[in-house]
Amino acid sequence: MALNRDFVGRTFPSSAPYEVSRVKIKEFAAAIGDGNPIYRDRGAAQAAGHPDVVAPPTFPIAFSLQSGGEALADPDLGLNLAMVVHGEQRFEYNRPIYAGDELITSSTITDIRSAGRNELLTVRSDITTVAGEPVCTTYNTIVERGGAA
Numbered sequence: 688m689a690l691n692r693d694f695v696g697r698t699f700p701s702s703a704p705y706e707v708s709r710v711k712i713k714e715f716a717a718a719i720g721d722g723n724p725i726y727r728d729r730g731a732a733q734a735a736g737h738p739d740v741v742a743p744p745t746f747p748i749a750f751s752l753q754s755g756g757e758a759l760a761d762p763d764l765g766l767n768l769a770m771v772v773h774g775e776q777r778f779e780y781n782r783p784i785y786a787g788d789e790l791i792t793s794s795t796i797t798d799i800r801s802a803g804r805n806e807l808l809t810v811r812s813d814i815t816t817v818a819g820e821p822v823c824t825t826y827n828t829i830v831e832r833g834g835a836a
Contacts, residue, residue, distance in 0.1 A: 690765050690799045690806045690831065697796050699758050704789040704817050705750040709740045712786055716743055729786075742784035748776060751792050751812040751825045758796060759808075759829075766808065766831055774807060774828035781821040789817045797826075806831040 709729070716726035724731035725741045732740050752759070759766055784790070791814070798809040807830055814823045 689801065690808060691763055692799050694758060694761075694764050694796045695799055697758060699794045701753060701792040701794075704791055705753070707742060707784055707786055707788040707790065709786040711749070712740050712742045712746065715746050715749055719743060719745065737783065738785055740786040742786075744778055744780070745776070746784055747778060747812070747814055747823055747825050748827075750790070751814060752794065752810065752827060753792065758794070759810075766806075770832045772830050772832060774830040775826070776828075777826045779824045779826075781823065784814075784822060788822070790822060791815050791817055802830075804833050 713727050716723065721743055723743075725735050725737060726732075726743055727740065729740055732738075735741075758764060759768070792812050793815075794810050794812040796808065797811045798807070800807050807828055809826060809828045812825045812827070813821070814825070815821050
């Protein structure tokens, strides 16, 4: 069954700011196997010209889909989460993410299309500080395997 194309263009704001902590950055860096000291040590980050510990470039995946999660779980979308795999992810940065940032995410379903028997759903997430400063935009494509005939 095809996904509900009426969801294309719908935007879902985050319900609360995501508070970036040194611990979360350190845990994420460990999980991806990146030993860069600017992800773990404030002194190393400051020596490299940053105000605090820096998040690895893929860090927004940890929170960027939370605001779109409501849409993805909506039964009217028709997404079978048991059949979903990660298709593609990319990030466009205005500035790095630092420990201490409080970030707001607004996620928009930008595309739903069929590819063979699969359905591809793309979500753009715009990430800003609580003051409105643009930080990053993520693009996430998920694949529902075997969705379309």
